[in-house]
Amino acid sequence: MAGKIDARLAELGITLPTPMAPVANYVPYVITGNIVVISGQIPAVGGKVATTGKVGPGGLSAEEGAAQARQCFINVLSHLKIACGGDLDRVEQVIRLGGFIAAPAEFSQHALVMNGASNLAVEVFGDAGRHARTTVGVPSLPLDVPVEVEGMFRIA
Amino acid sequence: MAGKIDARLAELGITLPTPMAPVANYVPYVITGNIVVISGQIPAVGGKVATTGKVGPGGLSAEEGAAQARQCFINVLSHLKIACGGDLDRVEQVIRLGGFIAAPAEFSQHALVMNGASNLAVEVFGDAGRHARTTVGVPSLPLDVPVEVEGMFRIA
Amino acid sequence: MAGKIDARLAELGITLPTPMAPVANYVPYVITGNIVVISGQIPAVGGKVATTGKVGPGGLSAEEGAAQARQCFINVLSHLKIACGGDLDRVEQVIRLGGFIAAPAEFSQHALVMNGASNLAVEVFGDAGRHARTTVGVPSLPLDVPVEVEGMFRIA
Numbered sequence: 001m002a003g004k005i006d007a008r009l010a011e012l013g014i015t016l017p018t019p020m021a022p023v024a025n026y027v028p029y030v031i032t033g034n035i036v037v038i039s040g041q042i043p044a045v046g047g048k049v050a051t052t053g054k055v056g057p058g059g060l061s062a063e064e065g066a067a068q069a070r071q072c073f074i075n076v077l078s079h080l081k082i083a084c085g086g087d088l089d090r091v092e093q094v095i096r097l098g099g100f101i102a103a104p105a106e107f108s109q110h111a112l113v114m115n116g117a118s119n120l121a122v123e124v125f126g127d128a129g130r131h132a133r134t135t136v137g138v139p140s141l142p143l144d145v146p147v148e149v150e151g152m153f154r155i156a
Numbered sequence: 157m158a159g160k161i162d163a164r165l166a167e168l169g170i171t172l173p174t175p176m177a178p179v180a181n182y183v184p185y186v187i188t189g190n191i192v193v194i195s196g197q198i199p200a201v202g203g204k205v206a207t208t209g210k211v212g213p214g215g216l217s218a219e220e221g222a223a224q225a226r227q228c229f230i231n232v233l234s235h236l237k238i239a240c241g242g243d244l245d246r247v248e249q250v251i252r253l254g255g256f257i258a259a260p261a262e263f264s265q266h267a268l269v270m271n272g273a274s275n276l277a278v279e280v281f282g283d284a285g286r287h288a289r290t291t292v293g294v295p296s297l298p299l300d301v302p303v304e305v306e307g308m309f310r311i312a
Numbered sequence: 313m314a315g316k317i318d319a320r321l322a323e324l325g326i327t328l329p330t331p332m333a334p335v336a337n338y339v340p341y342v343i344t345g346n347i348v349v350i351s352g353q354i355p356a357v358g359g360k361v362a363t364t365g366k367v368g369p370g371g372l373s374a375e376e377g378a379a380q381a382r383q384c385f386i387n388v389l390s391h392l393k394i395a396c397g398g399d400l401d402r403v404e405q406v407i408r409l410g411g412f413i414a415a416p417a418e419f420s421q422h423a424l425v426m427n428g429a430s431n432l433a434v435e436v437f438g439d440a441g442r443h444a445r446t447t448v449g450v451p452s453l454p455l456d457v458p459v460e461v462e463g464m465f466r467i468a
Contacts, residue, residue: 025274026289030251032191032310035344037252040290054261095342096349100292104261105366105416108456118337133338134352134462136412137452140293144264150290154344181430182445186407188347188466193408196446210417256448260417296449300420306446 005088008124009077019078020047028079031155034092036083038151040100042143043071052144056107060146066116069099072149073117077124084155093154094121094131100148103137110135117149161244164280165233172234176203184235187311190248192239196256196306198299199227208300212263216302222272225255228305229273233280240311249310250277250287256304259293266291273305317400320436321389328390332359340391343467346404348395352412352462354455355383364456368419372458378428381411384461385429389436396467405466406433406443412460415449422447429461 002010009016022028022039029038043051055065077088084090099114101107114135121129141148158166165172178184178195185194199207211221233244240246255270257263270291277285297304314322321328334340334351341350355363367377389400396402411426413419426447433441453460 022289025271025278026253027286028288030249030286030288032249032251037288037308039288040292093342093344095344097338098290100290102261102293103452105414105451107452108454110452110454115337122337130339130342132340132342132349132351132462133334134410134412134460135454136352136450136460137414138292139261139295139451140259140263140266142264142266142291148290148292150288152349178445181427181434182409183442184444186405186442186444188405188407193444193464195408195444196448254446256446258417258449294448295417295451296415296419296422298420298422298447304446304448306444 003087003089005124012123014074016078016081017046019082020044029083031083034154036080036153036155038076038079040148040150041072041075042145042148043068044075045071049143049145051146053146054102054104055113055146056103062109062112065113065146068147069114069116069149070120072147073120076149076151080153090156091125091153092128092156094125094129095152095154096132098150099135100138100141102141102146107137110137159243159245161280168279170230172237173202175234175238176200185239187239190310192236192309192311194232194235194307196304197228197231198301198304199224200231201227205299205301207302209302210258210260211269211302212259218265218268221257221269221302224303225270225272225305226276228303229276232305232307236309246312247281247309248284248312250281250285251308251310252288254306255291256294256297258297258302263293266293315399315401317436324435326386328393329358331390331394332356332387341395343395346466348392348465348467350388350391350463352460353384353387354457354460355380356387357383361455361457363458365458366414367425367458368415374421374424377413377425377458380459381426381428381461382432384459385432388461388463392465402467403437403465404440404468406437406441407464407466408444410462411447412450412453414453414458419449422449
């Protein structure tokens, strides 16, 4: 039953969580034509915010931030799978990821942090996981999480 | 003459403003295929910036911020109506809203603020108003406004 | 051999740089259907970060920031040209530009800064360069650059 991407996730030791309900009046994804737009995801684990604070001096290291970005992308995948009717093999292309890193003015390693999401996209989808990306710093994020990642995908 | 959505706006007591001209060299919307992309809107009232400052300690409350987000979405609608040739009944889906909340590092209630826009989208368009959404904090916005909202829509 | 847009760039005295490689594991652009999504570009010159810091009091002036936004858009164009197989005359519409201005909380002239990119879009593409736009402040950007610009285009 499991598809190629499900098998790849299993190889990576990743179990997709039950998708977290949005914290407000919106939906996790919208499909328009063959495009899936996924709402900004926070690095919740098991439906709960596990890590709060900022990345940078006095907060998380860039490597710790990257782990949070990876978790955001796992949550993106959990919604994407539902958008695909359960079949992630329908994903043709990761079009774009947007990464927002909560960090102070002196932080400059945003790219390292966002790589946590980008690397996983390529590990999971191979060449189809190579995406356009915009990464910026922000002073604060919903629920005081350190990273938020949104996504756009093309599906069959 | 008035369409279903115009009637709904009247029920809600909302009169769409004459759209505010962009404050710079760009246009309020672009249509590509059946997608309308609306430029980031500030919470101007009657073409004038009515409220400035930040949301959070020492500034606007989350509830006051939500009222500003609602006003941003009203301004989004005013441009969307023109993009639809005056007929908002052509709107098939609110695809995505992006919300930017001017707030300090310690702020964490961005979702409550952005609900001002999201709730109005659902009040106006019903199920078609349920959208993907990304909400983040920012240190500052154009003209020192507290909230900015951009939108993407599918039209018939 | 040179197309109309290449000739226009020459008139403007602009030589497109060899596109800078992404600073992380992603790609500069993705094409989906007739849409090109360009990753957020920093104002590198000759593949090197030439200017760092923030826009606003104690940093770059709004005019200096606008020059950085213009350079970001030149870098966007360098990737777009490759996405078009070398022929920028295939560009039918600049759909949307997103601008992120690294600036402190008290800054409010984001629009003036982003005009550096928007004005160049119209200088190069004429009416087809008139785009939707979202401009916000951020506390920090990758590699401490002052401005980042992303783009979405429709091509033939």
